[in-house]
Amino acid sequence: MGLLALGTALDWPDAKKQADHVRSWGIRQLLEIWNKAKGKERDAMLWGDEVEYLVVTYSEDDPKVLLSLRQADILAALAGDKDLAKAAHTPNGFAAQLSQPPPVFHPEFGRFMLEATPGKPWGIEFKELLEVEPNMKLRRIIAKEHMRPNEHPITLTTFPTLGSPGVFSSPHYPPSGSRLRSQFVPDEIANPHIRFPTLAANIRSRRGRKVQVNVPVFRDELTPWPWKDPTVNYDLHQWPEDDDVRNGAAPDNFIHMDAMAFGMGSCCLQITFQAKNLTEGRQMYDQLSPLGPIMLALTAATPIYKGFLADTDVRWNQISNAVDDRTPEEMGEKPLVNDRWRIPKSRYASNSTYISEDPRLRPEYLDPDLVIDESIKQQLVDGGMDDRLATHFAHLFIRDPIVIFSEDLQELDLNKTDHFENIQSTNWQHMRFKPPPADNSIGWRVEFRPMEIQITDFENAAFAVFIVLITRVILSYNLNFYIPIKRVDENMETAHARDAVLDRRFYFRRNLFRPSRSSASGASTPTTNPSRPPTPTGPVEDEYRLMSVNEIINGTAYARATKFKTKPQSTSTPETETETDETQDDDTEDEDFFPGLIPLVESYLDSVNIDVQTRCQLARYLDLIRLRASGELCTAARWIRQLVASHPRYARDSVVGEEITRDLVEAVIRVGEGGAEQGGCGGNGKVVGGRGREVRGVRELLGRFL
Template identity: 55%
Template sequence: MGLLSLGTPLKWSEAKQYADHVRSHGIDQFLAIYNKMKDKQKDCLLWGDEVEYIVISYDDEHKNAKISLRVFEMLAILQVDEQEWLKDPENHPAPATSWRPEYGRFMLEGTPGSPYGSTLKDLLLVEPNMKLRRKLARQTMKSNEIPLTIVSYPRLGCQGEFLDPHYEPLGDSCRSLFVPDEIINPHARFPTLTANIRRRRGSKVAINMPIFKDTNTPSPFIDPTIPWDRDVFPEDKEAKEGAAKPDHIYMDAMAFGMGCCCLQITFQACNVEEARRLYDQLAPVGPIMLALTAAAPIYRGYLADVDCRWDVIASSVDDRTPEERDLKPLENDRFVINKSRYDSVDSYLSTDPMFKQKYNDIDLVYDEKIYEKLRANGIDDQLAKHVSHLFIRDPLVIFRELLDQDDNVSSDHFENIQSTNWQTMRFKPPPPNSSIGWRVEFRSMEIQITDFENTAFAIFIVLLTRAILSFGLNFYIPISKVDENMKKAHKRGAVMNEKFYFRKNVFTKHQPTSRQPSPSSSTSTSSKKNGHDEVLDGDIDEENEDELDAYEQMSIDEIINGKSGGFTGLIPLINSYLNSVNVDIETRCQLSRYLDLIKRRANGTLMTGATWMRQFVQNHPDYKHDSVVSQEINYDLMKTIEKISNGELEVPELLGEQHA
C-alpha cells in the first residue's frame, strides 16, 4: 500500500457529484504521464515483493488466539529508520526494510527497503530480507504477540472475543453483524471506503463461501451463529432476506476480504512496451499461481469448500448497484458490469506481434467517450480500451482538499480509480517527477506460512519473467479461458483435482525487439535439461496457425513441470534460461532449492497450505467433523503455524525435508 492522502473525505452522496470531475482529470493526468514517459528507458530489471502479516495476540490461559489491534503502535517504531533516511538521506543509511499499514488494524505490510537488482545473486537476498522483516516486526510486539504470514484469520467475525482489545460488532461504516469498525485502519480513507461501497451498492456487501460438508455438518447448513434478529441498522435485515445463503459461510463486511494477506511482486520493465508484454504474458499465469499458493480454507470459524481468498475479496469490495449487476434495467447507471472491482483482468494490453485480437474474446465494457479522448491524444487501441475500462468505475474516496489539482504534476485523480481496480495484474505508469519506470504488478498469489515458501514463489515469478523476455515466450490464450481458470483455481484441492487451460506451443516466430533481460549474455536456442534437448527456437513454421495457437486443459503438474510429448513446462523453461546465462554453482544450487518446492507442490508430493490447514483441523482431537473450527482448534493452529514459521517445527509434508 502506498502513501495515503490526507484531507476531508466526502460521503458518497456528495462524492458522486464529483465522479465525472475525477474521471476527466484522471485521464488528463494519465495523458500527461504517458506523453512525458512513453520513451523512458531503463537499463535493467528492478523488482520487489510485498509480504503481509496478521498480528496474533495469545491468551494462553483461555487458549484463545486473537488478532491484535495495536499495529499502529508497531508501525511507529518500524518506520523510524525510513523516516530518518527520507529526511536526511546523505547522513542516514538506506533502511533494509520498509513498512506500511493495510486495510485492517491488525495487518502489517513489509517490503525490502530498496528494490532488488537484476543479477541472479540478488535473488539470494530475498529470504534473508524476509527473515529480517519478521524479526523486526516481532521486536515491536508484546511477549504474547506474533506476526504470522497467514492469508486470513480463521475466526474473524466469530461469536465471543476474537479481538484484542475486544469491541462489540457495532459501527456505522460497515454496519456488520460480525465485526466492529475498530477493526479498520483508522486513516480516514478506509472507513470512508467501507461506508461508500455500502452506500453506492445500496446494501451491505454479501460474501457467501460454500461450507465444507463433513460427516456431521448439518444439511442444509443454516448458520446458527448469525444474529438473525438483530435490529440496530436497517441493513441488519438483509441476512434474513436472502443475503445469507443456505450451505454457505456468510460474511457482510469489507474486512473479511481486505483483511486477507497476499504475496505481490512488482517489476520495473525496460520500457512501456516491455511492461505491457509482461502484463499480457503473466495474465494466464495468475490463476495457476493462485491455485498453487492456495492457503485460505477457513472463514468465520468454519471450514469452507474453497481453498483461496480471491472470491472473498471480490465480494467484499463489490460496489456495483443492482442495475450494474444486471438485476434491474439500466436507468440511473451507465453500464452493466460483469465483475467486481477485484477480479481477473478483462483484456490483454500489449501491441506485441504475438498478440491477436481473437485473444480478447470477452465483451469488454469501457467508457466510449474516454476511449475516444485517449485515441484522439495518440493512445493506441489496446491501451485506450484498458484505461477506459478501468474508468467505468466511480472514485470511491474523494478528499475535498484534492479536488483541484495541477494535472501536469499530480496523478492523484488517476490513481484514485487505478488503485481501486484490484485485478490479477496491474499496469503501473511512472509516478510524476520520479525516477521510477514502467511497472507491472503480479497480484494473485496467496501469502505462505514461511519465509522460505514466500521466497520460492517470488523467485519463481521473477525467473519466469526473465525466461519470457529472453526466449520471447508466448502464453496467450483467450481471455475467457483465463477467467475459467480463475474459477477453477478457487476450488478445494484445485492443484490435484482441476485441469487448466494453457497454451500448448509457447514458441513463435515473433521475437521481442527490446534488449535482452539482464542478467543474460545470450538467448541460447538449445539447452540441456535432464538429458533431453529443449529446442528454444523462435523461428517456427506457422503454416498451421490454428495448431500453433492451440491450447488445452492441463494439470498444474503438467503446466509447471511439463509432460512427455507435450508442453515443456514452466520450470524446464526457467532451467533453460538459467542454462543460458552465467550462474555460479552455489547460486544455482540455492535457486534449485526454491524451484524444487514449486515443482513438488505442483506434482502433489508436497501439500498446499490450504490442504495442510484443512487436515490439521480435521485431525484435531476436538474437531467434531461438523466443519466448525473452534476457539481451541484455532489456538492450536496458530501456535503450530508460529512454530513452523520460526523453524521450530519440521513439516515435511508441507515444506519437504531440506528446506532449512
C-alpha cells in the same frame, strides 16, 4: 500510494457527484505521464516483493489467540526506531550480509495487518535472489521486535475465526458501526485512517446494501445438511442493511460474511517488476496474465472462514465480493435506468483485457464484450495513446472513484497523479500495469498479484524467485502464453476448488514457442528461435488444452511419472475417487507434450553464467514448487485442513472452534518463526509447539526443506 492524502472525505452521495470530475482530471494526469514517459528507455530490470502479515496475540499458557488491533502503534514504533538501520545486526547474523537498507513497513486495510517490503527494489543479479529469503526473515524479526512479547506477525492469509465474537485484543463486541454496518465485525477492525472506513462505507453505500461474501461450506461427515450458517442473526434492526439477511443475503450451505474486512483483511504475496520500456512492460503484463490462476491454485492457503471449513482453498473471490460496489442495475438484477452499463465483474477481479501490441496477440484472445467508457478512450486516443492501451484504461475508468477528498478538487495539479491513482489503485486486478510516477523517476512497472501468502519466508521467497525467473525466461525466449482472456477468467474460478492444484485442469497454451498450433510439429525443445516471425494461424481453440498444474509446472513427462504415487491423503475429506480422467490423461500423444515451466527455467539457468552456490539455492526453491505442483508436498490449505481434521476437538462438522484455532495459530507461529530462528531451513526437521509437542504434519508441507 495516496495513503497520506488528508482532508475531508466525501460520503457517497457527494462523492458520486464528483465522479466525472475526478475521472476527467485523472485522464489528464494519465496523459501527462503518458507523454512524459512513453519514450522512456533502458530502465533497469528491478523488482520488489510485498509480504503481508496478520498480527496475533499468542502465548504458550493462554488458551486463546486473538487479533491484535495495534497496527498504528506498531508502525509508530517501527517509524520511531532510529536504530532500524542497525537492526540488520540481529543475533541471527544472516542479516549482516544484506546489501539492503532496512525494510519498509506499510499500513494495510485491516487494523490487525502489516505489510513489509524490502528497503529498495532488487536488481538483476542472480545473487540478489539469494537475499530475498534472509530479507523476508529479517522483516519478520524486526516486526516482532516492535511488538509486545505476546504479539506475533504471522503469514496466514486469513484469521480462521475472524467474524466470531471476541477475536480482538481490545474488546470490540458486540459489533456495531455506522461505516461497515456488519453484524460480525466492528468498524474498529479497519485502519482508522479516514481513507479505509470511507472506502468500506462508500462501497456499501454505492452498492445499496452490504457486500455479500458467501463461501460454500465444506461438507464433512457430520455437517448438518442443508447447512445454515448458525452465526447469522436475522433479528437485528439497527441499520437498514440489517434487512439484507432477511432478503436472502445468506443462502443455505454458505458461510455468510458481510463486510470489506472479510476480503481486504486477507494477506497475499505480490511481486512488482520494472520493465526496460513501455513495450516490454506491456509484454510482461500479457504473458504473466495466464499464469495468475495457476499460481493462485499452487499457493492455496485459505480453507477456513469465520470458524468454518470452506469448500474452497483460496481467498480471491472473497476479496472480490468484499469490495464489489456494483449496483443492482450494473449486476443485471434490475433494468438499466440510472447506471451506464452492466458490468460483469467486481472491481477486484482477474484482468479483462490484454494490453500489448504484440503481433502474436490474436483478436480472438480479447473479450468482444469488454465494457469501456468510449468517451474516455477517445480522449486518450486524441491525446496520443494507442488504441489498445487506451482500451485498457477506458475499462478501468468505468469505475467510480470511491474515496474523494474535497480539498483535492480545488485545482488540477499535473505534477501529481492522485486522481489517476484514485481509479487505478481501486481496480484490483490480478495484474496491475503501473505507469511511472508524475516525476517520471522510475519506469513502467507490472505487478503480479494473485499469489496467497505462505506460512514461511522460505516458501514466500521460493514463489517470489520463481516468478522472477519465469519472467526472465519469458523475455529471454520470447515465450507466448496467450490464451483467450475469458479462459483466464474460467481458470481463476477453477483455482478456487478444494485441492485444485491436484484435481483440476486449467486452460493452458500448448506451445509457448510458436504463435499457433498450425506450426507445431516438434513441440518438445526449449531451445528456440525467438526471432521466428509469426506464422499462419489455425483455430484458436487448437492452441490450448486443459492441463493439470503438475503438467504446467513440471511438464507432461514428470507429471505422468508422479501422478499416482503421491497424492497427500486427506483425513477429513471422504476421499471420493478424483482420478476419473485417467484415460484422458494417459492418451497423451506427442502432440500433448508440454515441457513444463520448471524445466524451461532450468534450461534457461543452464544457459546463463551463474555460480554453483547460487544455482543450488535456486534449485531448492524450484524443488519446493515442483513438489507442490506434483502433490508430493501439500499446499498450506491442505496442511491446515489436515491439522483441523486430526485435532481432538474437531467434531467432523466443519466447525473450527477456539481451541483448534489456537493450536493452528500456534503451529503457524512455530513453523513461521522456526525457519527464521534457524537462519534458514535445514534445521533438525522438527517444529516443536507449545509444551514441547511436535507440530503435526509439517513434513507434508515442507518435506526436507524443514
